[in-house]
Amino acid sequence: MSQHFSTARHSTLRPALAALILLASMSHAQAQSYQLSAYTRSHAADFLHNDDKTDFQSFDWLDKPQALTLNSLDTQAQVVSGGKASAKVLASIGMLKAYAFASYPYGYDAQGHLVQYGYGNGTAQASFFDTLVVSSNTLAIGTPVSYRMDFTINGTLSSPNFELGGYLSASGIAEMRLRDRESGQTSILSWNAKTQATGVYSLVLNTQVGHTLSINGMLYAEADVGSYAQTGRSTEADFYHSAYYQLSPSDSGLNTTGLSGHDFLTTAVPEPASYALLAMGLGLLGIYRRRG
Numbered sequence: 001m002s003q004h005f006s007t008a009r010h011s012t013l014r015p016a017l018a019a020l021i022l023l024a025s026m027s028h029a030q031a032q033s034y035q036l037s038a039y040t041r042s043h044a045a046d047f048l049h050n051d052d053k054t055d056f057q058s059f060d061w062l063d064k065p066q067a068l069t070l071n072s073l074d075t076q077a078q079v080v081s082g083g084k085a086s087a088k089v090l091a092s093i094g095m096l097k098a099y100a101f102a103s104y105p106y107g108y109d110a111q112g113h114l115v116q117y118g119y120g121n122g123t124a125q126a127s128f129f130d131t132l133v134v135s136s137n138t139l140a141i142g143t144p145v146s147y148r149m150d151f152t153i154n155g156t157l158s159s160p161n162f163e164l165g166g167y168l169s170a171s172g173i174a175e176m177r178l179r180d181r182e183s184g185q186t187s188i189l190s191w192n193a194k195t196q197a198t199g200v201y202s203l204v205l206n207t208q209v210g211h212t213l214s215i216n217g218m219l220y221a222e223a224d225v226g227s228y229a230q231t232g233r234s235t236e237a238d239f240y241h242s243a244y245y246q247l248s249p250s251d252s253g254l255n256t257t258g259l260s261g262h263d264f265l266t267t268a269v270p271e272p273a274s275y276a277l278l279a280m281g282l283g284l285l286g287i288y289r290r291r292g
Contacts, residue, residue, distance in 0.1 A: 034260035035060070036067035038096075038126035040087035042077040044104075046118040053077040067093050067128070067260055079118065081105070085223070087122040088240060093262040096219040096243040098124040100170075103234030104225045119226040127218040128245075130258035134211045138253045141210040146250040149187070149264075151176045151201045151217070155239030157193050158223075160231045167229040170237045171222045176245055178205040179214040193237070215258060217245045 039058035045051070055075035061067040070092050078084040083104040090097040100122035134145065153174055161170035172193030179186040187203040207213060221237035247256050247264035256265035 032129070033063050033131050034067055034093060034258060034262075035062045035129040036071065036091060036093055036127075037061070038071065038073055038089045038091050039124070040073040040075040040089050041123045042075040042085040042087050042121075044077040044079045044083040044085050044102075044118070044120045046079040046081040046083055048117045049080050051079040051081070053079055068262055073124070075122075077120070081118055083118045083120045083225075083227070085120040085122040087124040087221075089124050089126045090240065091126040091128070093128045093130055093258070093260050094217075094245050094264060096126040096128065096174075096217060096245075097240045098126055098172075098219045098221040098237075098243075099240040100124050100221040100223040100237045101234070102223040102225045102236075104227045104229070105233055106227075117227055119224065121222070121224045123220075123222045125218070125220045127216070130215045130260050130262060130264075132213040132215055132247075132258050132264070133255060134207055134209050134213060135255045136209050136251065136253045139209045139251060141208075143209045144206065145209055145254055146204055146206045147178060147213070147254075148202055148204045148248045148250075149176055149178055149189075149215070150244075150246045150248065151189065151191070152199070152242060152244045152246075153191060153201070153219075153239065154198050154241040154243075155193070155237075156198075157238075158232075158234070158236040161194065161235060161237075163229055163231045165228070166224075167226040168232050168235055169222070169224045170235040171220070172237045172239050173218075173220045174239075174243055175216070175218045176201075176203065177214075177216045178203065179216075180205060180207045180211050181214060182211045183207070193239070209254075215245070215247075215264065217243070219243045 037060040042055045055077045057073040073089040076086045085102045088099040102120035102122050104120050157170045174191040177188040187205040189203045223235045223237050257263045
């Protein structure tokens with residue numbers, strides 16, 4: 001029982017820990033060109049039946065071309081009592097999606113007594129890093145310029161999303177930052193689904209032609225339900241719709257393509273379904289031209 005109390009009460013601290021882990025990974029990534037990393041963890045436990053299931057997946061593409069393609073993770077866990085959890089990630093540089101779900105039903109023993117002894121937890125996190133050289137064909141080295149970074153987030157937390165004692169919680173946090181490596185100037189925006197609406201958020205960084213920028217983005221989702229929860233039996237953090245990161249330069253001639261090859265002026269790579277529609281459209285166009 002004490003193990004469950006500890007797990008549930010500390011679930012609300014995990015978003016803060018995720019942010020600290022991201023900062024540490026960013027510091028390491030500064031010496032690299034680009035990186036895309038993510039993990040999903042689904043965990044369900046039934047202490048009465050000594051049933052404990054964990055499904056963990058991850059990837060870490062450091063200076064690898066896979067960072068520019070769509071990468072997915074999908075984990076699920078369920079125990080005999082009916083407790084379950086799931087977590088998903090879909091990510092590429094410039095686009096992050098995350099989803100987490102957890103549930104734990106009320107259970108009864110052979111004598112009809114209520115048994116409350118277990119939990120479900122789903123956690124998903126994705127982050128990217130890229131390097132941008134501030135260059136221009138028309139502006140001289142040292143010319144003051146700026147970049148605006150837009151962050152578009154859609155999604156929901158189920159309600160209720162928090163219960164005193166930590167027996168039920170759902171969290172969604174995101175972050176974006178721009179840093180001028182030469183001047184050290186940094187712009188940071190942190191977003192929390194519990195206190196901020198979905199939509200478009202922006203930050204601006206002043207820099208100069210000839211400088212180098214670091215670009216970072218992170219998205220985190222978690223759902224946690226313990227058998228002691230009173231306000232609900234399941235919870236969900238659904239940010240699998242979109243989290244897009246885009247750049248708008250103060251001058252149209254400024255570079256917006258990172259060393260990864262991703263152009264931050266455009267949205268992220270198309271979804272698989274979009275690729276299929278594009279291929280179909282090109283195929284029909286070819287048939288039309290041949291008939292013409």
